[in-house]
Amino acid sequence: MTTTTQRPPAPQSQRRKQIATPMDEMVAKFADVPQGKSFRYCPGCGLGMAQSAIMRAFDRLQLDPAKIATAGGSGCYSPMAHYFKSSHIHGSHGRACAYATGMKLANPELTVLTLQGDGDCLSIGGNHFIHAARRNIDITVICFNNFGFGDTGGQFGPTTPKGSVTETSNAGMPEAAFDACKLAIGAGATFVARSTVAHPAHLTKMVSDAITHTGFSFVEVLQHCHVFWGKRNGMPLPMDMLNFFKKNAVRSTDTPEEDWFDIPTYAVDDKNVKFVLGVLHKEERNEFGSDYAALRTRAMASAQGRPADGH
């Protein structure tokens, strides 16, 4: 077991640097906030915090909203992209990585992200997710992990901690859970990070690093669902779950690497869980889109001079 060291607070001068743009300007630039309508998240949901962190990451990287394109499907998170000024495919459940693959290959200028839930990304969309990782296509997958299916009322999903009570596991979740980050690494993702909504500055950093990375990037965002998972597992208030994340989080930088995946990430038992936050994997590998572009250049050159029908 590793010990967590308390970090000293950053000096005042560095803190100021964090605030790149005043909030109003940032919102005006990136957000498309509905007039007179409330956000479609449950009161106290962590998705708003995640959304804010993603917007800050866009701002930190000085991205042009017109050159950002996102893809998503069904889930609690699905309204999120509607609140951004960037383009978005709100498609079928689980297919975001496949949409994103098409978007990025057809227009490599775009900064492409998928916004997905744990069920969306790892259950129904698991196959698209692992194959996009295998190709190492330059997209960023952001997976909001709330330990189950919230949009349908709190059933268990592929990341629900074993033993936890949900609407479809009243006697305790009988199945084992995926470790999303481990899965991403195994599938070939070249940037894998974990953060939580209880660590907004860290989350912003992870998202911006993921976007900056060339290749398939994956950020798992632990996000509380006190309404369904929390309520049935002893954490009925948003703060209960935020404290749960804060109390059990350790920074990867403060933890020996060999321990990163030995500690259970998802467990209903407060005593035996640790969330290792930070960049858990990073490697440089050829990016699919660039490799394909090189192949195309060669193909176009060899086809030159032939009639349009390629004969």
Added chain:
Amino acid sequence: MTRRLLFGNEAFCEGAIAAGVRFYAGYPITPATEIAETMSRRMPEVGGVYVQMEDELGAACAVMGASATGVKSVCASSGPGMALIQNEIGQAIAAECPMVIINVQRAGPGIGNATRSGQMEFMQARYGTNGEAPMVAIAPATVDEAFWLTVKAVNFSEMLRTPVIVLGEGLLGLQRAVVDLPDYDTVSKVDRPRPTVAPEDWRGNYTANELDDIPPMADFGSPYKGLVSTVGLFPRGGGDSTVQGLDQNDQDFTVRRLHQKILARREEITLFEQHHTDDADVVYVAFGTQALSALRAMGEARAQGIRAGVLRLITVWPFPEDVVQAACANARAVIVPEMNLGQCQLMVRHALAGTGIRVSGINHVDSNFITPAEILAKTKEELQ
């Protein structure tokens, strides 16, 4: 113009390229595999993209993603692959995202007989996806048409902002024929409606006010926010139902408009061919490869003094009821030869209900071509 010997499956590809398609996502499946193979070679040559996805559904999704960026995109499949793609066809209809899907039909339900041909997805083309979604489907009969009708399919899809199915057949895809390919620059191409207002006045991809409106669509990466939403139920005049919420009037408006925008342009998209239907006692209504047999049977019947005619349906969906009614108005009998158990016949019966005209079918589900002799024998039986 170049004269070439092409597989039907190659002709689909060349038609797509001639129409401006520059993105293909595929997954190998018999008997459509040659489309993926050809596209993997041809797409990079013409500056496009070929990507092989993890399954057919992923391929259809990638095609939708590419189309959202403004690139004309195609995928192809068969049998169980088409069953998977149905999900995404529905999504694209709801999101009003143009794309073309080529179905090289095999035979039988389930995995069926992968190496044999059929016409068993006539109804699936129209009713395969969920939620009262309209469909446009075109059925080529020859390799030459595989080229030209793929061009048409891409153009219709762009014009209507809706997916279009090219209803091919294994028999056609794996058949070789000489095709005169035009200079692709001379092929007429249609582009989807795009924003004409200033970016600050842009109200999104779904700004329809009338039932037959086809609203402009912004490319991802352009200065306009390009929301492509398969929630598919939009308030009249534009906006975003996910943000604003939705009332039943919006739902009613959207579902009706998805149909009406196609039906209002019916004359433009209804392709068909008729031969000697004016004085025909018997009319053969056929589509796809089986129409060739009907044409031959008509010739033989006429030689024997039987007044036969042929109505060859090319645009099979939306089903051209008025065309069937007009072509069969003077007939005593109508025969529908098709390689299924009467799917098109059902629609013909529906069109001719109450007219007293006898409608019957010749139905093969063994993948053997319906011969002119069979049609002729049936004709004599029906006219007795």
